[in-house]
Amino acid sequence: MNLPRIALLGSQHRKLMDHFGSDPSGHERAAIVLFRKFSVPETELAGSERYVAVDVIPFENNWVTESSATHVAFRLKPLVDIFRRCEEEDLVLGFVHNHPASATSFSSVDDVNESVLLNALKNRNGSKSELIALLWAGEKWHGRLLGGSREDEAPQIQHIAVYGDGITVTGHRGDHSHADGILDRQAAAFGRPFVDVLQSLRVAIVGAGGTGSAVATLLARAGVGELIIIDDDHLESSNLNRVRGSTIRDVGRSKSQVLKEYINGLGLNVSAYSMNSSVDLDPSAIDVLSTCDVVFGCTDDQIGRELMNLALYVYGFAYIDLGLGGRVDADNQGDAILRNHHARISTILPESGECLFCQGVLREDWLRRQQALRDNPDLSEEELDERYLSGGAESAPGVAPFVGAAADYAVANLFELIRRFRRLPGNVREDMYSLDFVNMEVSSREKRSDLSCDFCQRKSFTLMNEHYRLNRPALGKRNELA
Template sequence: MNAQVEKALEEIRARFSPEEFVVEPDEQGGARVRFGPVALGPSFVQETTWLAGHLPPQIPYADVYPIFVRGDLARKDGAVLTAPVTPNHTFMGQLSVQVSRRSNGRDPTVETPALEICEGIGLAEFPMKRHCSLIFPQGLFDRLHAHLFPGDGDEHAAVMLAGLVEIEGKCRLLVRELYLAVDGTDHVDGNYGYKMMRAEFIRPHVRRARIERLVYIGVHNHGGRDRVDFSQDDLNSHDRGHPALLDLAEGMPVGAVVMAKNAVAGDIWFPAGNRCELEETRVLGVNIRRLYAAPPSDRHVAAHAFNRQVQMFGEGGQALLSRAKIAVIGAGGVGSLLVEYLARLGIGSLIVIDPDTIDVTNLSRVVGATIADAVGPEWPIPGFLKRLLFTFPRRKVDIAKRVAKQANPEITFQAIAGDFSRDDVARQVLGCDFIFLAADSMRARLVFNAIVQQYFIPGIQIGSLVTPDKDNGSLDSVFTVTRWVLPGVGCLWCSDTIDRHQLAIEAKSNDEQRDQDYGSGAVNPSVITLNAVGASMAANDFLFSYLGLFAPSVVASPRRVHHLDRRVVEQVLVPNHECTECSQSSSSRFGRGIGMALPTSS
């Protein structure tokens, strides 16, 4: 199979998360694939089907056509299946129904194989089961929890407005606004069930959700702990009210959430007519907390290679790491160390982005780089030897992949040799669970900070700075810093870590910089031991945060290590409540998801 077909198979697996996934390579570089189960629509006797099709080697420029489903497919109304849906075919040894509906897509970057499959079978007849999660910043969750559970044992309610992210077959709802219903005024005795929110309270929030392209979510609480579900009265109220809310929302989903102590359940309705439960609720604080409708039954057994670390955080912790998708921006001195640390921790999927190739000055600090990687055309060696050496990877991301695969052969690795400030590159990380920024450009900081605040993906920025005293040859300062950035916390704009002047310089072309006498900037000193301090602090903070191991007293503040006098300083940041990036003001990018453009270049 060629690389594009392998990528398409990974994207299909990510979009549908099937229990069964069978692949048969063909002889031309393509593949036949069958997977399932996938939920069917209400028109059919069967509840689920498998899906199958041929991925030609010309993917993504060729259609996935035709598509096949289970051979015993039957409509509830008894109607005979007719073109483009025809029975009595065989595919991959299975009796099949053929769906001969071509995709009308013309953009291969948008019309992905997984999307073609969805269009080919017709979402109106085969509504795909969505994987939906709810994500809170810690502060908003604490405020909601205090309102719902004041200690009186009664029911309380609120409205949440959330940004929407739909990527890789998954839907994320990002809670950015919270409106608490006042008992007796906004939240009153119900006409059918125990309590209800008054239409006068709901209506303006639905209107705002429609205008701002946000998702309206009503929330209330039940008693108990660790488990929660909607009552039948709740579900009946959804059936009565949510269709009208969908009409008011004009193309945006709507939903309901019920909370108990340490448990959250949800019922999210989509304009296409399908609905889904919440798979997970995630609270982004110093410790990343995960809440479910009931305690998950994870029976993951970690590979023996991870035995010693499993003794620290258990099989459940290792399972979380194995499902994590992490991005590392920059594969140089700091990034290459992070790649090795993360691979050895057992991270399931890693995206590494860096546009650069290795040169000989990188060898002292880029993990895994060899002299063969740094050979250039100017080296005085025979041509046949150059050709041989050039067969080895010279891009930093390829070296990072080699390191990761040697450390953990099971890791899924995506190497992107591109500029993170470009829109098509930055969007590759929007499905990640955590981002490390190990690149030193201001444009990379700008985009990284925007993604954390807009898409609620936590991250850490790492850097080192050596300042020589040019007059006497001594060192003025040597420090390493790690900056934790969470939604609403640690914003790089609020901490003055993004330099507007340098941003303007970096926005110029190389010719413009030269003509305007900006030069290319002085090369900063860099030493592997300084990089290792930052990389290890960042990787360890990620590990403790992601697995919820930090003590409650820990604060997500920047940490600066001054190496000349061995001082460690925790910086105190004061957030700007009018910040257009991280504040909860109506105009900020905070939690907007797909509702706002990123500050990237085209």
């Protein structure tokens, strides 16, 4: 089980860097960062919480009593309003400072400062209050978690992740043993820190069919520390041509359970968990997404995909979505032949890339059509076409090598987010591309840049203060968002 993880958006990171660099004499500077805490309490997934920054408040000059290149001292009084806000909005206080000149780790002065701050917070907000301390030193984030109800004397964190154009992970413990040599060949391509970062991640795979099973097994072999596989479907014999990790004896069993058992049986340094549920019908599956660093969408379900397209902004995680589409004809003998077949891979970060609506992957009329079919499974294709236009959404035959290629590229997209290695040709976008298996091409559609888009342009949902799981009390029904 990974330890608690801390997340910042790229814009928050830059705001802090600007503040740290703004002292004309190069003194230490301090700021408050407020975090929303996401967890899945009382399950086997408890303990690996995720703290996502929602606000950055640089210290004002008159809060600071004295400072130098090696210390900063401040008054507590101006912070009381922030303590109150933490209580009212259920936020976790973060104290952030930099060491422009001194040690690249927390100092004994920091120990004292933070304990004074924590005590003041506990006096105001209660004895279970938590304090996150972040330090920028040596061009890296360092972090620790103080207070709370933990028994641990010196609670550690797993890492600090910054979600900008990619994912920059620092402060990870990096103490994973490489003695077994399993990841040596991967480290030969990307380096040891890359391997440690993957080990540090919690990744969800939504959909455990052809693409999802391939993605999950690739992630396990790549050394991702925690995998959570979410699917409410059961294995059928027609899945066996492409679902990895399954055998004929598994037919009828839960796909997510089968895949979890397969991955945990590999003997790798990975913990896999399964949820036999659907992200858009099960509130606890949404809770799980909120605690993940990265989510892979491997479903052909438009409603589930739409939910994840929203969740990536609200919870601030990286989202990689896969879909296969194509057209099958009959040849002269009446046998099926592929005329067109492609895999689309989308990579969306909270502050980078177009959302799935702008990418043309999601459409309101497709969502309405799928919802109508859910509400009334007896509707015929003709009736659906009449009311909701054509199906349109990606649907495809399931052919193992194409499904596998889509998964290979999607996992390589995660690698690219952590350590850039690609040189993209001009017609291929970072946030979405298609692999054409018939014409053997890689290409992207034109960017739409719909400036009125609430998801990726106006950012209406980014770190939104949801009151109840994406504001969807009636999960499974699309309802109006704030």
